[in-house]
Amino acid sequence: MKRFRRHGQESQRDRLKQELFQFNKTVEHGFPHQPSALGYSPSLQLLAIGTRSGAIKLYGAPGVEFMGLHDENAAVTQVHFMPHQVELVTLLDDNSLHMWTLRGHKGLSELLEIGRFTLTGPPGAPPSVTRVTAVLAHASGELLLLGTEGGHVFIVEVPGFRELEERNISLDQVAASVPDDYIGRRNLEHVEALQENPINPNQVVIGYGRGLMVIWDLEKQCAIQHIPATQQLESVWWTEDGSYILSSHSDGSYCRWMVGGEDVNEEEEKSDIPYGHFPCKAISKIIQLPTEEGPPFLLFSGGMPRASYGDRHCITVIHSKTHVALDFTSRIIDFFVIRDGLQHTGDPSALVVLVEEELVVIDLQTDCWPVIQTPYLVPLHSSAITCSHHVSAIPLKLWERVITAGELQHTHYSKKPWPITGGQNLAPDPPQRDLLLTGHEDGTVHFWDASGVCLYPLYKLSTAGVFHTDTDPNDNMNQGAEGEWPPFRKVGCFDPYSDDPRLGIQKIHLCKYSGYLTVAGTAGQILVLELNDEAAEQTVEAKVVDLLQGQEGFRWKGHTRLDVREEPVLFPPGFQPFALVQCQPPAVVTALTLHSEWKLVAFGTSHGFGLYDYQQKNNVLIKCTLNPSDQLAMEGPLSRVKSIKKSLRQSFRRIRRSRVSLRKHHVNNTAKLQEANARLEAELAEMELAPVQRKIEARSSDDSFTGLVRTLYFADTFLSDSSHNAPSLWAGTNGGCVFAYMLRLPPVEHRADEPVTAQPAKEIQLMHRAPVVGIVVLDGHGAPLPEPLEVAHDLSRSPDMQGSHQLLVISEEQFKVFTLPKVSAKMKLKLTAVDGSRVRRVGVAWFCSSRTEDYGESGLTVLTNQGDVHVVSLPHVKMQVQYPCIRREDVSGIASCVFTKHGQGFYLISPSEFERFSLSTCHLVEPRCLVEAPLHSGSSNQHRSQPDGASSAHRTRQESEDAGKKSVRGFKESQ
C-alpha cells in the first residue's frame, strides 16, 4: 500500500511533521552535579558555577541563565569574572585557561568560548613551573596574574592571552629579597594566593604556600613589603581600606598584618585560632568586610576543632557580638558576600555559599540571618528522587491554593528578594501553569512550578506523619544545645539519609480539577489526600488489602508493613491524607491511578491489583495476578540488596546521631561504615563476575514477575456491547496480560451508600508476552479519551461516543490497536522485533502546528531503552519522528523520564538535575535572556569597587577525598 502512495501525500505529511515536531534540549533544572568552582561578578550581578565535568553555568535574575561546556572533559577548578566586563576566565584541571564571553545575538545573549591558553614554561622546565595554582583577574581588565606551583607569577594580557614575559615575577626575584631570618626562605613553595590592593591596583600581594606574603609593585617591579607568616598559608584577604592584610592558615589560625609600606620589619598585629586549644583544621578562606557604621563582618570557612568537629562543613560569621558557625550538610566549595550600593561597596547584604549539594544564601541584614529561598539551583535531591509526575495546565484555583499552602511552610525564610539580579529575562510568560511533582525516598512529595525556566519549589508534602517510623522524635538536629561551642546552626536542606526506606514514594497521581491526590510507596501503602486550606487533626484509617487472595505456599521475605499511627495526627494546611490502603504483602506499588469523578483509586503491585472506593472507604475489587510458581515475586524483590542498603543507612543514621550526642564514639561508627562499604563492594564485585552472555528464550508464563502490574487505566467506553458505554478499569501486567473490568457505579444520589461493583469483562493475553506499559482507549475519532472531569470543566471537547472505540495496548515491544467491544487486532507497530529497542516510558501528548494555530494532533511520546524518543501517531500507530535523547548507558536517566501532555519531558541527568526537552514546535521552555556590559564607572580612581567576590585564593581542595564513592556521571554529551 505504502509503496504505491502518491508522492504528493508523502511530502505533504513530511511538511506537516516538520510543523508539528522538533527536538530540543531546552534547559537544565536543579543543582549542578559535583560543582567545583564558584565565581561572582558584582558589576554584572552574575553568579558562575563550574563543575567537575567541565560545565560552566551562569545565573543572574530568575530566568537568566547560561550554560557552556568545555571541550576538555576536565574539572573546572577556578572561575573569575574580568572586573567590569562580560568576560570570564576558567581554569581547568588540565591547567588550561579559557576565556568566555556573553555575546549579544539577535537581542539575546549567548555564552561563548572565545579563547584558550596554556602556560608554556622555558624549555626543559618541570611541569610544576607552569602549573597554575592561583589566578588574579586584575582590576584593569587587561591583565591576568597566574601564580604557579613553581612559585612564579606569570602575567598575561587578555583577551588574547599574550604573555608579558618582561613583567613576570619569578621566584628568584622574590627569594632574593626575603629577610634572612625568615624560616622558610629556602623553599617558599607554590603561589597559594594573589590579591590586589583595593585602593591601588598596582600593588598585589603574593602569598606562598610556606606562609610568606610579598607585596609587589607591578609598576616598579619590586617587592614593597614582606610578611613573614610561618604557618602554611591557606588564603589572603586585603581589607577594603588597604591598610591590613588577613591571612588564614592550615592550623586553624588567622592573622592580621598592617600594611606599612616602608617599615620592613612588620609585626603581626593580631593572631587568633578561633576554635583553638585543641588542634584545628585549616581556615581555607577568610573575608573581612566593613559596615557603614559599626564593626566589620568577619567570615571564614573551616577552622573547626579537628577531633570533635573535624567532619563538619562550617562557615563562621562574626559581626559584633554575634558569632555563628553555619553548619552545612555537604562540603563547602566556595563562598562570597554580596554588598549593598550601586558600586557594591556598601554593607554586606547576603552571604552566598556553594556547597557540594546546594546553594545557600543567607540574609545578613535581617536578625538571626535567615536563609533566602533560592529561585533556582534548588537541590532536587534533598532526599533522593524516587519518582516524578507532571501535570499540565493547572487551573488557577488549585494553583493558588497550593501556593498558599506552600507559603505557610516558607515562613522561616527571609522576606528579602533574591539578591542576584543580573541580566534581563526576555522569555515570554509561560502559556500555562505546570506542576512537576517529585516523590522522594523520605516519603515527601515536592511540588515544583515547572511552567518556566526556573524550577521553583511551591510546596512540600510529607507522608511520614501518618506512620510510626523508627526515627527518634527527639532527634532534632537543627538546634544545638544552649551555650554550645562552637555555636552551630544547621543550614541547608540537603539531607540524603532517609529514616525509613519504606516511606519512599513510588507513584503519584494528582487530579488537577478536584485537588485529590494519591501517592503510593515502597511498603505497599496508598494514601488518598485532599487539599484543605485549614489545618486539621484527624485519624487516618488504614485498610489492609490481601492481594494474594489465599494463594498457598507464600513467604514474603521483604520488609514489613508500615505501622500506622492510631491516634489523630495534626496535618498542616495543604494536602491532608484521609484514606490509606496497605497492600499485603507490602510490596512496592508499581501502578496507580485515580478517577476523581468516580472517586476510585486503582493500585497494583507485583502480586495483583485492587480498586478502592475512597468515598465509601472500602475495597471494590482485588485481583491476584501472581503466578504461584513465581518464587522471586513471592519473596519480595531484591530483599538481599535492600538489606545491605538498609544497614548502610542505619550506620549513617547512627553516625548522624552520634554527632550531636556522643562525639567520642564516632570513630567507632566510621569503622562500621567502612565495614558496610566493604561488604557492599564485595557484593558488587561478585555481580560483575557474571560472564557477558545473554540467554535467548521466548517469554513464558513461568517467568518471574509476570504478574507484576505495570499499568492501570480508567475509561468510559464500550466494553461489552457497542450500544452502551460504561465505566471500566484496565490493568496490564509484566507478562503481557490485560485485564478489563466493567464497573457499575450507583447513581450520584446513592453514591455514598450503594456499593460500587466490578465485573471481569475481558482478559487479553498478548502472544509476545512482553510487559504492558500503557493502555489507552481511543474514541470514535481516534482521539484518546479525556481525563476525568476534563469535559465537566469545559477544558476538553466530549469524546466521540458515536463511532466505535479502539483499545491501544502498548507493550515494551509493540503498539497494538484492537477493536472494541469485540477485541480483535486492527493494527500494530512493532518496535523490538525491528530495531531491538524497547519502550521504557510512554505518554499521550497533544502537538500543535507551528504554522496554523487551529491544527493539532495527538500522538504518543515514547522513550526507549536505547534512550531514543519517538513520536507515534494516533490512531494509526505509525512512527513519526525519532531523536536520540539520553545515552543508553544512562539507565537512571531513562528510568526517570516523565512526559508532559504537550510534548515536553524531563529526565535526571544527575541525582540533582533535570534536563528538560521538547518534541513540540510550540511548547518550548528555554532561557532567553540578555546581559549588557556594565557602564564603566566614571571615577577611575574608584576603579575597583570590590574584587571578585569568590576570590582566587580559594582553590578546591579535598577533591580526591570523596571522588571514589559517587558514581561519576558525565554531563550530557551533546552541548
Place this chain on the structure above:
Amino acid sequence: MNKNHRVQSSRSLSAVEVKSKFGAEFRRFSLDRSKPGRFDEFYGLLQHVHRIPNVELLVGYADVHGDLLPINNDDNYHKAISTASPLLRLFLQRKEEADYTAFGTDSLTRKKNTVLSAVLLRPDANRKKPPVIISLPRDFRPVSSIIDVDILPETHRRVRLYKHGQEKPLGFYIRDGSSVRVTAQGLEKLPGIFISRMVPGGLAESTGLLAVNDEVLEVNGIEVAGKSLDQVTDMMIANSHNLIITVKPANQRNNVVRSGGGGGGGGASMPMHIIQNFPVDELESEDEDLVIEADGEAEPIRRAPSNYSMPSLPRYEPHLNLRAATTSVSSSALSINANGTLPASGSSGSLSNTNATSTTSSPDRATERRSLEEDGTVITL
C-alpha cells in the same frame, strides 16, 4: 512412472483420486486438485463417506516415496493433494487406537511393507507396546529449516526455528565478540555477535543447524551490525515464536552446496526441509493474542479482515478458499486452533468458565487459567 500417469490423462491434472481405507473398508472418491478446500472440510468429508460421523480419526496418507505421513492441518493436506499422482491413498485410524510409530519419514522404502501392513492388517490387534513415543503425530511440524539458500552467499546460513507451540526451549546464548572481515582497506576487525552456548536438549541444539561460535549476522532479516548485545537479545526474543537467524557458521565444512544437483541437502548433517524463496510476508506470521471474554469462550484474536491461515507453518501453495469441492461438510462443529491441532474434547471447554462471569473469584480462575497454560493447547499460541 509418475510421469506416465500425468501424461496419460489430462483429466487427472485437475482431479485427484482418493482411496480411503478405514479398518477393512475402502472408499473411493475424487477431489478437485486446484480447489482442495480446507482440512476440516476434508475431515468432515471422510467421516461422511465412511459413515463414521462421531469417530475421532487420525488421517494418514502414503506419499510418493511410500512414507506414511499424517494429514492434520491445511498445509499437509494441501501437500498431500498436490503431490498425489494421481491416486491419494489414505489410511484412517481411530484416534484412541492409533499406532503413532507407523508415521515418519524413516518408514521409507525399507520398512514400507511392514509398516503399511501393520496399519492395514492389524489396526487394533496384537500391537506390541510401542517403543518410545517421541511425539504425537498431530504435533508433527517442522522445527527448523534452512531457507533462502539461493540468495545467500554459500558461507552463510539462514536458519528458521519454529518455536511455535513447542515446549522445548529455544536454548542458546549469545555473546559479544569480534570478527575479521575483508573490506576495501584490507582485513578489519569488527565487533560481532556470536552464539556462545547451546542448552542441551534445546531446539537450537536439536536442529544441528546452529553451533557455538557461529556469528549472528541477521535476525529476521535485520542486520545486527551496530547493535548492542542487549538489542540483539531483545530482537531475538521479540521474534522468538518465529526466529530466523542468518549465521556465518564457525564450521564452514557443512555448507549447502548450491549446485549439488537435486538433493539440496549438504549431507547427513542436514536432513531438514530446505525451503527456497520463502515468501517475505511469511515473516509477518501473525501472533495471535488470546482473548477471554467474560461470557465464556476463549479465542485467539485474528486480524479483523484476514482470511484464515496457518500462519507460522510454511505454506507450499497459495491458499484458495473454496468450499465448492467438498459439498456436504459438517465442519461447523469443528474448529481448528491456531496451531493446527484439533481441539481435544474439553480442552477449550474448561475455558468457558462460568466462574469468570460470576464474581471476583480470582484464585479459582487463576489456577484454572494456569492449567490451561500448562497443557499448552490454547494459550501458548
